[in-house]
Each structure stands twice: as structure tokens, then as C-alpha cells.
Amino acid sequence: MSDASDSTGAQPPSEPGAKPRRNLTWVVLPVAIFAVLVALFGFALTTGDPSRLPSALIGKPVPATEFPALAGLLEHGAPVDGFTSKTLAGGDVSVVNFWASWCAECATEQDLLGELKERTKVPLYGVNYKDKPDSARRFLGRYGNPFTAVGTDDSGRKAIEWGVYGMPETFVVNGKGEIVYKHVGAITPASLTDKLIPAIEQAKGAPKVGSALN
CATH class of the missing domain: 1.20.5 (Single alpha-helices involved in coiled-coils or other helix-helix interfaces)
Known part of the structure; x- marks a missing residue:
């Protein structure tokens, strides 16, 4: 085999204009x-x-998280509890809603969350995201509080663990604590009837209500 170097062992100079390959x-x-x-x-x-945004958590247990109670929030004179991921694995289908007082879309869906609770009879758990307690309490006082418990995520790290893209987002969780459906953005009358309620009824093992899931 021929050697490209000369008798001194030096390599011949590169061709003019040649660039190193990377x-x-x-x-x-x-x-x-x-x-x-x-x-x-x-x-x-x-x-x-x-x-339709992708979620890697569908079919998996909710992340191991703890949501402390919203400070100063009362219901009938008693403090409203926060909740943990263990709360969601107690055997009942539940809904978790991430929201914030500074989120305009959150205000538009608040009545529909109440309707969802009334029609399905499932507990709703709210997560107040990166908010001030007094602002969050004013929001619930103005638009209503449909939640069984209201937890907080002051730093936003827990929302990241849940794969939240932005406010609001809603999760349907089965009795084993597994996420079975995720809705990104504000709930609308159409998505309530055609998406969320069927997902809840399917998770409960009952016949689906309304349109079939896509």
C-alpha cells in the first residue's frame, strides 16, 4: 500500500481552499x-x-406531587384543603384543573367547570398556578369555586411534572390515579359534552355520554 507522506514523513500540504470536514x-x-x-x-x-397537543402521561399514574392549600380560602367558614397525588388514587374518578387569576381563559370556563361537576358528580381539584393568594381568592369569589379542594403551585415546578403547557389545562384521572384524558385550553360547551364528559364516563366504566371520543 502506498504512503501519501514523503520520505521525511511529512504530510503533503492541503489543497488551496480546502476546509476541514466536521x-x-x-x-x-x-x-x-x-x-x-x-x-x-x-x-x-x-x-x-x-x-391534540401530545401528552406522555396518558395512561400513566399522576406524578407524585403535593399541592398545599390556598392560604385563607374558606368554604362555609372552614378552610378549603389542598390535595396530593395520593388523593387522586382513592378509587373515584376525578378531574384536576390548573388555573390562575391572571388567566383570561380560566374565567371563561369557570361556569362550565361547575356544570361538569353537576353533570358527572365527580370531585374537581383545582391547582392555582404561580399566583398571589389574595388574587386567587378574589377570582374564586367573583367567578365561583367548583372545586372540592384547591391546591397551589407557587413555583410552577409541579405543573412541569404534569406536562402542563399553559393555563388552563384539565385532566381526567381514573380511580387508580392514572391520567386518562387531557384537555389543553379553556373548556367550551362543545368540548364539555363531546370530550370531557365521555372521558369521565368511560373512566367510570359507564356508557359514554354524548359524542364518542376521537
Whole structure:
């Protein structure tokens, strides 16, 4: 086999204008992953159905989290409790709603959360996200409190563990504490009847109400 070096062992000079070849995998791979995520978000937004955003937690137990009670919140003169992930695994289907007083869409769905509780008879658990206690209490005083318990997530870290994209988001949890459905964005009359109630009834093992799930 011939050797490209001369008799002194020196390598011949590179051709003029030649550039060193680099491994671009570490550059291309993150860009490709980002492009896929952008495409998924774009699909959900352009179809007008943000609930189609992906969730890796569907079919899995809720994250091991504890939501302390909202300070100063009273119901009939008694403090309203917070809750934990263990609360959601007590055998009953439940709904968890992430909300904030500064979230305009949260206000639009508050009446529908009350309707959801009335029609399904399942407990609703609220998570007040990165909010001031007095602002959160005023919000519930103005728009109503449909929640069995109201916990808080002051830092926002627990919402990240739940895979929350933004306010509001609603989760249907089965009796074993597993997430079976996730709704991103404000609940509407259509999504209440066609999505959330069927998901709840399916989780309870009863015939689905309204339109079938997609």
C-alpha cells in the first residue's frame, strides 16, 4: 500500500481552499427535534384543537406531587384543603384543573367547570398556578369555586411534572390515579359534552355520554 507522506514523513500540504470536514450530527439532531415539536404545536393550533397537543402521561399514574392549600380560602367558614397525588388514587374518578387569576381563559370556563361537576358528580381539584393568594381568592369569589379542594403551585415546578403547557389545562384521572384524558385550553360547551364528559364516563366504566371520543 502506498504512503501519501514523503520520505521525511511529512504530510503533503492541503489543497488551496480546502476546509476541514466536521461532524454536524450534534448540530442537525437538535434542530430536527425542535422542528418536529414545532410541527406538532403548529398542527394543534392550526386545526383549532389544542387538546391534540401530545401528552406522555396518558395512561400513566399522576406524578407524585403535593399541592398545599390556598392560604385563607374558606368554604362555609372552614378552610378549603389542598390535595396530593395520593388523593387522586382513592378509587373515584376525578378531574384536576390548573388555573390562575391572571388567566383570561380560566374565567371563561369557570361556569362550565361547575356544570361538569353537576353533570358527572365527580370531585374537581383545582391547582392555582404561580399566583398571589389574595388574587386567587378574589377570582374564586367573583367567578365561583367548583372545586372540592384547591391546591397551589407557587413555583410552577409541579405543573412541569404534569406536562402542563399553559393555563388552563384539565385532566381526567381514573380511580387508580392514572391520567386518562387531557384537555389543553379553556373548556367550551362543545368540548364539555363531546370530550370531557365521555372521558369521565368511560373512566367510570359507564356508557359514554354524548359524542364518542376521537
